[in-house]
Amino acid sequence: MTANNPKTFHHKKKFGQNFLSDKNIIKKIVAQANLNENEAVWEIGPGLGILTEEILKFTNDLTVFEIDRELYPHLETKFADKIKLVKADVLRTDWSELLSQKTKIIANIPYQITSPLLFRISEHADFFSKIVLMMQKEVADRITASRGTKDYGALTLKMNYHFVPQKLFTVKPHLFYPPPKVESTVIEFIPRKDKPSIENIEAYWKLIEFCFRNRRKMLRRNLRTLFPDTSSEVFETLTSIDLSRRGETLSEEEFIILHNSLSSI
Ligand code: SAM
Numbered sequence: 020m021t022a023n024n025p026k027t028f029h030h031k032k033k034f035g036q037n038f039l040s041d042k043n044i045i046k047k048i049v050a051q052a053n054l055n056e057n058e059a060v061w062e063i064g065p066g067l068g069i070l071t072e073e074i075l076k077f078t079n080d081l082t083v084f085e086i087d088r089e090l091y092p093h094l095e096t097k098f099a100d101k102i103k104l105v106k107a108d109v110l111r112t113d114w115s116e117l118l119s120q121k122t123k124i125i126a127n128i129p130y131q132i133t134s135p136l137l138f139r140i141s142e143h144a145d146f147f148s149k150i151v152l153m154m155q156k157e158v159a160d161r162i163t164a165s166r167g168t169k170d171y172g173a174l175t176l177k178m179n180y181h182f183v184p185q186k187l188f189t190v191k192p193h194l195f196y197p198p199p200k201v202e203s204t205v206i207e208f209i210p211r212k213d214k215p216s217i218e219n220i221e222a223y224w225k226l227i228e229f230c231f232r233n234r235r236k237m238l239r240r241n242l243r244t245l246f247p248d249t250s251s252e253v254f255e256t257l258t259s260i261d262l263s264r265r266g267e268t269l270s271e272e273e274f275i276i277l278h279n280s281l282s283s284i
Contacts (some may be wrong), residue, residue, distance in 0.1 A: 020128050028067065034087050035129030038066045039153075041194040049073045051187060052125050052151045052212055063126040063136065066090065068097050074125055075101055082117065083134055084109035110135055118146040120282050127153040130199065134158075137178060140208075144181035150208040151187075158206035171267050172231045176274065177224065180215075182208035215275060223278045230266030230274070236279075238262045238269075246284050257281055 030036040039045055048070065054060065054077035065071045066084040067090065070139065074081055075098070082103040086095065094104055099209045104150060105112060110132060124147060133154050162178045163186055164170035178184050192198035219224050228236060229245040239251050239262040246254075254262055258280035260273055269277070 024067075029089075031087060035064075035131045036066060036087070037127075037130075037195040037197060037199045039069055039127055039194065040196045041079065041190075043112065044190055044194055044205075045070055045073050047188070048127075048151055049077065049125060051205070052123050052277075054078050054123065059120050059122040061124045061126075063124065064129050065094060065102075066127075068128060069096055071098065071102065072126065092146075100149055110139060113163055114139065114143050118143060119146040120146075122146055123148055124152070126149040127174060130155050134174070137162075137174065139183055141177050141181050144210070147208070148210065151183070151205065152208075153190065153203050153205050154203040155199075156189055156204040159206045162206065166270055167268055167277070169267070170232075172234075173227050176206065176271060179211075181211060182270065183206050183211050205210055215271070217275060219278075219282065222282075223274070225280050226281070227266075227274060230269070230277075234265065234267060236265070238264055238266060241266065243257070246281075249284055253284075254281070257283070 024245070030038070052060070054074070056078065057080050058078050059077050060074055060082070062071055062081065062083045063075060065085055071081065071083060079101065081101070082105060083094070084105045084107060085091070086108045088106065091104065091106055094102070123234045124140070130259065140147065158174075161170045161172060162175050162184050164175045187207055190203040192202065194202070215218075217239050226245065229241050232244065233241055238260070241253060242254050242262065243251065251262070258277055260269070260277045260280070
């Protein structure tokens, strides 16, 4: 079947194909990116190109990543050489080969790849000057969660380390075709200017991952899982952080203190 009409196109659930059908929302999303002429933009998952069309009103340097080969003929006919179409899974593409300048991302992202996509974005964070994403409301809530709440976790700390995330507005399911089961949120990410420098950042993220692995457990217990050869007494002597606390009560600053104090283990 040719892909040109959202109602007749056979939507594939496995690719998270909930296409936007509301022109006003599309305009609002693209306006939020404040595109300057000829600025490099990435769109992840153009689908039938409804967002793509709006982005092209502002720039002619647009790269789109689409996994569904059924959509390629349609995108090629509709946009020809106005877009660079990367016919691939965005998560299996080598981003460092494609990123050579500051780039903005605008996307209604396929929900099933949200977490790996966000982690991939954070790995290349320095290249992105602004990101505007539509995602499940529940994930946007986790990204913007306050310390001490159930939503606060590794994703919150990671995205807030690289960016200043801000929820913009929610979008009801009936504004998509087919409608998704959950509400969506448009969220923007602006690069953070006061990013603290952290030695051995990989170990820092690993520490955070372990501190949230068992959310109900005290830090002491989760640290024992991360460092099985080290006794609780050693942790206590190394750090000023109270290890009877739970990970979800620690701020970024406190995680950095904890990380630095355990660096000799
Ligand atoms: N941008 C369109 C819109 O707003 O109507 C479509 C958005 S739809 C939620 C997600 C799109 O991402 C689909 O076109 C889907 O085929 C594509 N997609 C899903 N997984 C992908 C992946 N791993 N890499 C690239 N594109 C993907």
